[in-house]
């Protein structure tokens with residue numbers, strides 16, 4: 375498999391990597407206690423990415439955060455890691471409702487200033503070779519993304535990523551933005567917050583090889599099940615949450631580690647532990663489907 379799919383993880387989520395070997399995990403600083411450390415993983419994931427949590431912190435002015443503080447926390451969270459560990463700098467996301475040109479540039483400039491500060495901290499930390507730095511490109515159109523991508527590529531990150539796509543729901547808009555970044559820095563880019571299969575297919579066509587998603591858990595929380603080959607989503611029979619979704623009276627045949635143990639487990643609702651088991655099933659199928667699509671495209 376030559377693409378990386380990172381599953382978003384919070385400390386109340388299942389350890390996907392214990393169920394499905396070779397899983398990559400994306401930990402957001404805003405979703406774990408700041409005292410958390412990877413030694414709490416019973417089994418290490420294949421790769422670990424630690425983002426700054428900026429996307430979730432941004433709407434919460436009570437939580438003061440700055441690049442130095444975020445970086446120190448990322449180091450303590452990943453301390454002792456011997457697996458590939460990607461550390462993202464603190465970016466300043468641009469939600470879809472921000473259109474004011476000055477505000478957008480202010481966010482891009484802050485993102486770049488943080489990126490320079492991050493690189494200084496990162497280099498002076500002399501981390502082991504399994505640690506890699508990730509710069510996050512921000513922008514909300516061709517002009518701002520190109521500008522940020524050009525500046526970001528001068529800073530010397532090991533990898534670059536593109537942010538602020540998670541709340542966009544129009545495939546063409548997402549693809550346009552990714553194209554703007556790819557034009558400047560090439561397709562070796564992680565694209566944050568991808569939920570749709572069709573978006574993933576278009577990204578793979580552009581040469582993108584690294585994405586993440588929180589969708590398996592979101593779908594599970596809405597009491598729905600993902601199946602692959604072909605990709606389908608059903609609500610579980612008695613659920614009232616997604617009224618217009620086709621429903622299942624009983625689980626379909628499935629080779630995921632949860633259904634192999636007991637197919638009825640993915641039909642249970644009412645507790646976080648039930649959501650977790652269903653999320654593993656959903657993750658299993660989304661991952662399979664992405665692998666299939668990646669192979670078709672390449």
Ligand SMILES: [Zn+2]
Nearest residue numbers: 628630633655
């Ligand atoms: Zn299953």
